[in-house]
Amino acid sequence: MRGRGVDRGSMRSLFSWKSEAELAAVVVRCLVGAGWDVYQEVALSNFHAGRADIVAARGELTWVVETKLAASFDLVGQARDWIHYASMVSVAVPSAHHRNRGRGVFMDLCRDLGLGVLEVRKIHDWEQSRYHADSDLDREMSILVWPRLRRVPKADRRGATLRSRLLEEHKTFAPAGNAAGAFWSPWRATLKAAEVAVRANPGCTLKELVSGLTHNHYQAERTARACIARDIIAGRVPALRVDTDRKPWRVHLTEVK
16 A cells, blocks of 8 residues: 555544544434434433433334444443433444454443444445445444343333433434534423414513423423523523513513514
8 A cells, every 4th residue: 555655544544433423423324224213412311421322212112322432441331321211222333443352352241231332334435336235234334232122111210211301303403422512401492492482472471481381391480480581681592582671571582673
């Protein structure tokens, strides 16, 4: 390869992943192509470890996939935290050019814990003719270790909580593994519902707004009124404004003077 002016560093750069989000995008595309509904960056407010990179759902099954650019014990621990929340849990890592003992130990540990291992390959446009697989799942992603199937009991509130968090916005709002830490949250869903409520009833009071919400993650109505008013005044809902000149405060659309 040196005779052609390509050194090893250039080849390594050519086949390496630019970011975790780039690798996760391949996983998302493969799962969607295999018939799964895929949700990205799913947060549980009562879940100490944070957010799941990817949650795939099909029928009664839920499949959590944690992605990283390198196989590590931290990744195993991150995935293991989801075992009681989903039917299946896997990790997704880049394909290894050379098998080594470390990768073997990693796969054995995942297998013992019931975690699946997905290996993701980076394929360039000029390589497509070399692959004749029937699907992206076969061409770009391989299942090296199958995850253990767990039937999450309906009475298990953890499994029910994960399903309740899967919203349509999770599919497109923020890409899995994004470096900005962006994600769709119950708080964002409440603010979106507030905008919808005001569009349906411009000039409503805060009490009327809260009663008209289709989504409200606040437990107390008084808390909802106070927090939503604060967020609108702070400019977190650009389409809305609060008239504080007289009581009761009323909420209007910003484009309507």
